[in-house]
Amino acid sequence: MLFGSGDNQAETGAGGNVIKDADTASFTADVIEASKDALVLVDFWAAWCGPCKQLTPILEKVVKSYKGKVRLVKVDTDANQGLAQQLRIQSLPTVYAFKDGRPLDGFTGALPESKLREFVDRLVSQTGGVGIADLLAEAATALENNDLQSAAEIYAAILQDDQQNPDAIAGLARCYLKSGDSDRAEQTIGLVPPNARQNAAVQSVIAALALARKAMEAKPTAELEAKLAADPKDLSARYELAVALAANGDKSGALDHLLEIVRTQRDWNEEAARKQLVELFDAWGPKDPKTIEGRKRLAAILFA
Numbered sequence: 001m002l003f004g005s006g007d008n009q010a011e012t013g014a015g016g017n018v019i020k021d022a023d024t025a026s027f028t029a030d031v032i033e034a035s036k037d038a039l040v041l042v043d044f045w046a047a048w049c050g051p052c053k054q055l056t057p058i059l060e061k062v063v064k065s066y067k068g069k070v071r072l073v074k075v076d077t078d079a080n081q082g083l084a085q086q087l088r089i090q091s092l093p094t095v096y097a098f099k100d101g102r103p104l105d106g107f108t109g110a111l112p113e114s115k116l117r118e119f120v121d122r123l124v125s126q127t128g129g130v131g132i133a134d135l136l137a138e139a140a141t142a143l144e145n146n147d148l149q150s151a152a153e154i155y156a157a158i159l160q161d162d163q164q165n166p167d168a169i170a171g172l173a174r175c176y177l178k179s180g181d182s183d184r185a186e187q188t189i190g191l192v193p194p195n196a197r198q199n200a201a202v203q204s205v206i207a208a209l210a211l212a213r214k215a216m217e218a219k220p221t222a223e224l225e226a227k228l229a230a231d232p233k234d235l236s237a238r239y240e241l242a243v244a245l246a247a248n249g250d251k252s253g254a255l256d257h258l259l260e261i262v263r264t265q266r267d268w269n270e271e272a273a274r275k276q277l278v279e280l281f282d283a284w285g286p287k288d289p290k291t292i293e294g295r296k297r298l299a300a301i302l303f304a
Contacts, residue, residue: 019060019072024083030073035098039127041120043074044084044094051110052093058113059095062120065162067135070120099127136167148175164193170201177205182212200286207282215247235261235268239276246280251290254280255297263301274298 022030022042034040043059045052056074063072077084077092087096096106097120104123111119121133135154142151152175158168169192176185189205196202218224224241228234238257246254258280261273277298281291 017071018063018068020074022073022075024080027073027075027083031098032101034071034073035102036100038068039070039104039120039123040098041070041072042096042098043072044077044087044089044092044096045074046076046078046092048078049092055093055095055110058111058116061162062113062116064160065158066120066124067157070124097123099123136171139168139171143171143174143178146178148179151175164191164196166192166196166199167201170199170205173205174201174208177208177212182209185209204282204285207279210279211243211247211283214243218244218247221245221248233264235265235273239269239273242273243276246283251280251284251288255290255294259294259297259301262298266302274302 020030031040031042041059041063043052043056045056059072063070075083077089091108093110094106094108097104104126105119107119135158139151139154139158142148142154152172155168155172155175158165159172162168169188173185173188176182176188185205186209189202189209192199192202218240221241221244224237224244227237228241231237238261242254242257242261245257255277258273258277261268262277266274277294281294284291286292
């Protein structure tokens with residue numbers, strides 16, 4: 001399975017016309033008319049402006065990540081003083097957002113990337129475009145439907161312009177994991193920056209990898225089932241069977257056995273069953289029906 005084979009398509013999607021320079025003569029075509037097809041951000045800057053030099057590269061990075069749904073037009077105010085005066089540009093940098101031929105919103109000063117993404121995402125949502133959140137949702141749907149190639153291509157496209165996006169890194173790692181390539185999944189999740197390790201999607205993949213490692217060490221389920229049938233009080237065999245079942249996709253079976261251990265002897269092996277349940281919930285994700293069911297059943301036991 002060749003994940004990431006859609007990189008060239010993604011680069012083409014970003015397009016040569018997504019970022020361009022404009023002047024007074026081309027402003028109507030590059031901004032007013034272009035905004036009828038996409039959200040257009042206009043970056044008013046000058047060569048002497050220090051904050052402009054900080055903001056412009058971030059603007060370019062963010063705009064590219066929308067794969068043509070957002071465009072950036074840069075206007076040198078020193079070379080286009082009449083236009084700057086007409087639009088009442090009083091400080092630099094100033095960014096205006098245009099859609100359907102009219103300005104929607106704007107800001108002055110150099111925003112950090114996180115705030116800039118919030119600004120653009122809000123406007124994209126208002127104007128019906130597709131933002132990063134939409135791309136991640138599309139990829140997640142493909143992943144749920146086991147369309148690993150499509151999901152991986154979307155994640156790779158996001159990472160092409162935002163190499164440290166933790167949700168996209170985790171998604172790509174999940175694709176490798178579901179394809180059975182735990183090594184590549186491990187390598188990919190290792191690319192997450194230290195300050196983003198607590199991201200929910202990242203933690204979910206880390207938990208899934210831990211489960212996969214335990215599954216490799218587990219005995220065959222038939223052997224464990226026979227052992228448990230011979231001695232239903234063998235909590236170690238029940239625990240091993242639960243881990244093996246979870247690794248094989250039998251979520252219901254894994255839940256039943258682990259919850260039985262908690263019900264029978266809550267503190268067995270330093271609460272190993274409860275801890276394993278929490279790890280499974282992380283691996284499956286908070287929206288998984290079995291996570292929701294399992295949390296309710298565990299709470300009923302713990303707080304009975």
